[in-house]
Amino acid sequence: METLVFYGFAAMAIGSAILLVSMRNIARALFLFFIVLFSVAGLYVFALADFIAITQLLIYVGGVLVLLLFAFMLSNKELLNQLQRGVSHFFAMPVWQALLIAVSFLAILIHTAIQVGADEPAWITASKTAGTTIQPGDNTVQHIGVQVMTQYLLPFEVVSILLMMALIGAAHLTRKEETP
Amino acid sequence: MITLTHFLVVGACLFSIGLYAVLARRNAILVLVGIELMINAAIVNLVAFSRYDKAFYGGQVFALFAIVLAAAAVAVALAIILNVYKFYKSVNPEDIRNLKD
Known part of the structure; x- marks a missing residue:
């Protein structure tokens, strides 16, 4: 049952991602991105990372996607003209080159994934035998909070500074220039 | 219990x-x-491996950091895209040929 639901989420994510990259209408593609993000959040829940799933919903679906739609609405004039003219060459590289690169990369990645599954790293085996894997009943939010404030304090501060820099930079870039 | 390979294959497809x-x-x-899809695939892998790291929760914490960084990157990138659109009247990467001095 659990596996079936997992396959459902995975199929939804991959299927709508494929539809997304093959779709001409960008507004529809962005709304399909919604579905991809929701199903990937479902996959996080299956990996027992409920807090990450909630963060994904809050930040990606609530923030990033609205930003993307906003930018699309502000810059879609050229796209409308293009659709009206009916351009013949819609893709930057010929499609088959991009497809070839993507498919061969997929083959390499799946080969690696199957190898990792066949002989798993020593630390995973040790964790399995010691029984220290995360269990469905664990209170992950509390553990993450403690770890962020102790073990990962330096990365946390670096990320906060970088986030502030990015916000200031974005505000500076979109500001109107007074005099040329 | 879903095995690690399932997550890795889904991540590979999304990437x-x-x-x-x-x-x-x-x-x-x-x-x-x-690019966001690729970042999401990476986060799927982080989260999948994190299930075996109960001591430090490394994967989940860094998945959080990755989500925050992706959001910051999107904010800056969209600001740049809007500026480029104002300058070139186009968001096609092929049309953007020269840098402003």
């Missing part, structure tokens, strides 16, 4: 689709969506 979007699409916003 390849994102790569295809980056290579093949002619709209900067969809290229950005492709």
Whole structure:
């Protein structure tokens, strides 16, 4: 049952991602991105990372996607003209080159994934035998909070500074220039 | 219990689709969506491996950091895309040929 639901989420994510990259209408593609993000959040829940799933919903679906739609609405004039003219060459590289690169990369990645599954790293085996894997009943939010404030304090501060820099930079870039 | 390989294969598929979007699409916003798909695939892998790391929760914490960084990157990238659109009247990466001095 659990596996079936997992396959459902995975199929939804991959299927709508494929539809997304093959779709001409960008507004529809962005709304399909919604579905991809929701199903990937479902996959996080299956990996027992409920807090990450909630963060994904809050930040990606609530923030990033609205930003993307906003930018699309502000810059879609050229796209409308293009659709009206009916351009013949819609893709930057010929499609088959991009497809070839993507498919061969997929083959390499799946080969690696199957190898990792066949002989798993020593630390995973040790964790399995010691029984220290995360269990469905664990209170992950509390553990993450403690770890962020102790073990990962330096990365946390670096990320906060970088986030502030990015916000200031974005505000500076979109500001109107007074005099040329 | 879903095995690690399932997550790795799903992540691989999402990553390849994102790569295809980056290579093949002619709209900067969809290229950005492709990059977001690749970041999501990476986060799937982080979270899947994190299940075996109960001591430090390394994967989940860094998945959080990755989500925050991706959001910051999107904010800056969209600001740049809007500026480029104002300058060139186009968001096609092919049309953007010269840097402003």
